[in-house]
Amino acid sequence: MMNSGDVVKKVRDALIEASSTFSADKIRAYERAIGSEQDERAKFILRTLLENAQIAQKNKSPLCDDTGIPHLVLEAGPHSVITGKLLEDIRHGVEEGLKKLPGRPMGLLGNDSERLEQSGGISPNSEDVLPAPILLKESDEDITRLHIMMFGGGPAIRAKTYRVFHKHDVKEVMNEIVEWAIEAVAQLGCSPCTLAIGVGRSHYEASALMMEALVEGNYDRQSDMESEITNRVNESGIGPMGLRGRSSVLSTFMKVGPQRASGVRIVCLRPCCCFEPRIARVELA
Amino acid sequence: MVLTTPISDEMIAKMKTGDLFYLTGELFCGRDAVLPRIVESLRAGSGPDLKGSAIFHTAVSAAGVGPTSSNKLEIESSIAPLSAAGVRLHIGKGQLHEKTIRALEQYHSVYAVIPPVTALLGERMISKEIVGYSELGMEAFYKISVKEYPIIIAAAHGRSIYDE
Numbered sequence: 001m002m003n004s005g006d007v008v009k010k011v012r013d014a015l016i017e018a019s020s021t022f023s024a025d026k027i028r029a030y031e032r033a034i035g036s037e038q039d040e041r042a043k044f045i046l047r048t049l050l051e052n053a054q055i056a057q058k059n060k061s062p063l064c065d066d067t068g069i070p071h072l073v074l075e076a077g078p079h080s081v082i083t084g085k086l087l088e089d090i091r092h093g094v095e096e097g098l099k100k101l102p103g104r105p106m107g108l109l110g111n112d113s114e115r116l117e118q119s120g121g122i123s124p125n126s127e128d129v130l131p132a133p134i135l136l137k138e139s140d141e142d143i144t145r146l147h148i149m150m151f152g153g154g155p156a157i158r159a160k161t162y163r164v165f166h167k168h169d170v171k172e173v174m175n176e177i178v179e180w181a182i183e184a185v186a187q188l189g190c191s192p193c194t195l196a197i198g199v200g201r202s203h204y205e206a207s208a209l210m211m212e213a214l215v216e217g218n219y220d221r222q223s224d225m226e227s228e229i230t231n232r233v234n235e236s237g238i239g240p241m242g243l244r245g246r247s248s249v250l251s252t253f254m255k256v257g258p259q260r261a262s263g264v265r266i267v268c269l270r271p272c273c274c275f276e277p278r279i280a281r282v283e284l285a
Numbered sequence: 286m287v288l289t290t291p292i293s294d295e296m297i298a299k300m301k302t303g304d305l306f307y308l309t310g311e312l313f314c315g316r317d318a319v320l321p322r323i324v325e326s327l328r329a330g331s332g333p334d335l336k337g338s339a340i341f342h343t344a345v346s347a348a349g350v351g352p353t354s355s356n357k358l359e360i361e362s363s364i365a366p367l368s369a370a371g372v373r374l375h376i377g378k379g380q381l382h383e384k385t386i387r388a389l390e391q392y393h394s395v396y397a398v399i400p401p402v403t404a405l406l407g408e409r410m411i412s413k414e415i416v417g418y419s420e421l422g423m424e425a426f427y428k429i430s431v432k433e434y435p436i437i438i439a440a441a442h443g444r445s446i447y448d449e
Contacts, residue, residue: 065344
């Protein structure tokens, strides 16, 4: 078992990596988009976003000033031991990462109503941006692996979790997803997007599956359904930053969970911005 | 093309949607929390001198700067009165409503989008200072000095790039 100090350090460094680094497959996705894009303005935006990623990685500085809310997925293998102390160390590592990055200080102070109306002030401390509840996931591998994702505010505004009546035809679900996605991508200023989709039996499950889709997603591998969604949204011509072009979406990451015998599917769609999922992984055992 | 602040009426007259500029000079920064206060102070006759200025819709924090959505209610509703007070260039992201496009035209101002490239913008920022409402923290009214910020004109002379 890893000692407490090492866990904190590894989580800290993973949070900084997630916030400042494009994965190799994401860089390849950008390069493919630049290569295939016909619109010169769209090409300029894509190249500028890639240049930004190079600077952020070099400086280990934030890709975006909305450094996001930490979202954590903890994968546990058959011999993994998850203790309260480990969770405390993970939380401490997140705090250290936010301090060192530095994260944008945007944690609100005050009681429930004060936080809702933002009247209790803003904490000046980056580490007061608390992570969302950890999602625990079983794994067949002999691992204890933490995935850190940094979720910004723009995609949260345009995300949607709602029911879809499938009418016993997958096309109904796909059509609804594409319709939602086109509306969301057009409203999101920071594209090209990565569409993250979870389909489950409840809003909670659909949201969790959306998170898993991001954890498992790879820009070099797309299922038929993922490719269809990406292509259909790109046909709309929204383009990077909504300024026209064929590269509105880089990829779609979709996870379909168990379904219930009923006429309804619950779909969670997050139109991740040009930087997200801002993800890094770290082994904690 | 190069654009420097303060921005003249002659420069505004030449701009058209889709133009790409590299902006150098001083910019004011503000977003949801502070812009309505600036508007209120202008109505009360005590606002800052904004003639020929540019306002970047962003927070300013240790994490850097980057555009927030300009079509958020409190930001977009500030665009007309700030233009009337002399702001020539509003910088942010996202599509504005028709009413705002018309107000920009009325006051000879334009709207530009800027890629959300915080790391790049950080390297091209020379200085920053709070010029008002410091109690708002990262949402205070800031002035920053920058070089070669890439912007794309998205609304000018009654036209919007999103409608073309």
